[in-house]
Amino acid sequence: MLDILVIIFMVMGLFFFFGTTVGIVRFPDFYTRTHAAGKGDTLSVMLMLFGLALYNLHHLSPATLLVSGKIVIICVVVFIASPTATHAIMDAGYEAKVRHWSRPGAPKDPQDNSGEKQ
Amino acid sequence: MFITVTFILLFILWVLFSGKFDLFHLSLGAISCAMVAAFCGKLLFQDKSRHLGGRLAEAGRFLRYLAWLLIQIVQANFHVIGLALSGRRLRRDLDPHIFHFKTVLRHDFSKFVLANSITLTPGTVTIRIHGDTLYIHAISKKAAGDLAEDSISEMERRVGHIFERHNLCFIADKDNQA
Secondary structure (H helix, E strand, O other): OHHHHHHHHHHHHHHHHHHHHHHHHHOOOHHHHHHHHHHHHHHHHHHHHHHHHHHHHHOOOHHHHHHHHHHHHHHHHHHHHHHHHHHHHHHHHHHOOOOOOOOOOOOOOOOOOOOOOO | OHHHHHHHHHHHHHHHHHOOOOHHHHHHHHHHHHHHHHHHHHHHOOOOOOOHHHHHHHHHHHHHHHHHHHHHHHHHHHHHHHHHOOHHHHHHHOOOEEEEEEOOOOOHHHHHHHHHHHHHOOOEEEEEEEOOEEEEEEOOHHHHOHHHHHHHHHHHHHHHHHHOOOOHHHHHHHHHHO
16 A cells, blocks of 8 residues: 555656656756756655655654654755755846747847846 | 744754664753754844744744645646647747746745745746846746736735735735635
8 A cells, every 4th residue: 555655656756757857858948948947856856755755664663754754854955945946047047148048039028138238 | 932942943853863762862962952052042033023823823824835835836847747748839839938026025035935936836937036026937928927927926915924914915815814
């Protein structure tokens, strides 16, 4: 029973990781690629770590409970750190005036001032 | 009082990380946690005017918000995967924009929570916070239009309910809910 739950969590984590990776390869520019990396990583890492924490509870004892608790703490850290890191990378790109990809022929965004001096 | 709370938090972490329950390790932990709490106990809580009960209620509301946010994150992931695996339609569906969002939140921490939530929800990533303006990159037209403004306002309202109940902009909402 526990095994089935663990497998479900792991496979879902792998699936989201796969989608993220395909997104990173296929998306056209820096910003959209960071989109894929920032979102996919958070959920898939959390799913896989949660699966590990469950798997670890096979032999229920204080020691394994502690290890699972530590894994949950890692989940919390990832949950805070991943969007913050995404934001930092994006902000660095914006600071360096990286132009964002837009559809050929799309009207220029009046609010977009990346690529221009502020 | 704040020093005691700091000590308790530190000691829980100590027990969790050390994983040893014998007297030697526990007393060692208690001594070092007491020392750190005595030296740095005043750093953890900056606003000393507020009571512990209020903080606990805030933490409870924050946990409820996290549950809601988790659903949004799953949606965001399906959104990104749908785009990534969409074959030739990819270039047609992508239409990135950068737009600005003015927030009414005042405190740095609630702005930080809002920005991180925007990053984790479908189609939008916060690039930077400049004063009370958030620079947001949206991946498609759908994520950039009025719909996005609405969902971000909704998120802002939720964050405001957690951390800034005294903020004038949210008092009217609170009366409606009550």
